[in-house]
Amino acid sequence: xxxxxxxxxxxxxxxxxxxxxxxxxxxxxxxxxxxxxxxxxxxxxxxxxxxxxxxxxxxxxxxxxxxxxxxxxxxxxxxxxxxxxxxxxxxxxxxxxxxxxxxxxxxxxxxxxxxxxxxxxxxxxxxxxxxxxxxxxxxxxxxx
Numbered sequence: 557x558x559x560x561x562x563x564x565x566x567x568x569x570x571x572x573x574x575x576x577x578x579x580x581x582x583x584x585x586x587x588x589x590x591x592x593x594x595x596x597x598x599x600x601x602x603x604x605x606x607x608x609x610x611x612x613x614x615x616x617x618x619x620x621x622x623x624x625x626x627x628x629x630x631x632x633x634x635x636x637x638x639x640x641x642x643x644x645x646x647x648x649x650x651x652x653x654x655x656x657x658x659x660x661x662x663x664x665x666x667x668x669x670x671x672x673x674x675x676x677x678x679x680x681x682x683x684x685x686x687x688x689x690x691x692x693x694x695x696x697x698x699x700x
Contacts, residue, residue, distance in 0.1 A: 582641075587654070588652060589653050590651060592649035598651065602651070605651070606683065609658070609683050609684065610663075612630065612647075615650075615688065627647070627667070629645065629667075630645050631664045633661060658678050660677045661684075663686055672689070
């Protein structure tokens with residue numbers, strides 16, 4: 557009976573736990589995380605967003621976050637020298653955060669063969685946020 561009770565407690569604790577998307581790292585040491593495929597995961601991504609220097613949001617034609625299963629490839633280049641910082645990384649959901657050093661970057665997000673690029677600037681004490689919208693190639697990028 558005690559084993560049954562522990563199993564029930566463990567399963568209910570697991571059911572209420574929010575999945576934390578893994579933090580990935582490029583070969584050059586840049587950390588990034590993406591997710592937001594469930595409401596809880598989306599909420600978590602919005603909570604952690606201010607703690608990361610750069611954040612990206614992928615919007616499907618003004619209809620809200622890109623649907624689950626729609627891959628978005630993200631490439632980030634240093635705006636000064638063109639060096640690739642993140643190379644064709646697949647976003648695991650409609651939100652992505654990256655630990656970029658202060659500087660200016662060009663971020664390109666590609667979905668269904670259509671690319672949208674945004675310029676961002678990460679400051680020493682400020683973060684950058686870019687929204688990518690595939691509604692005729694429109695979009696918004698901002699620094700905060």
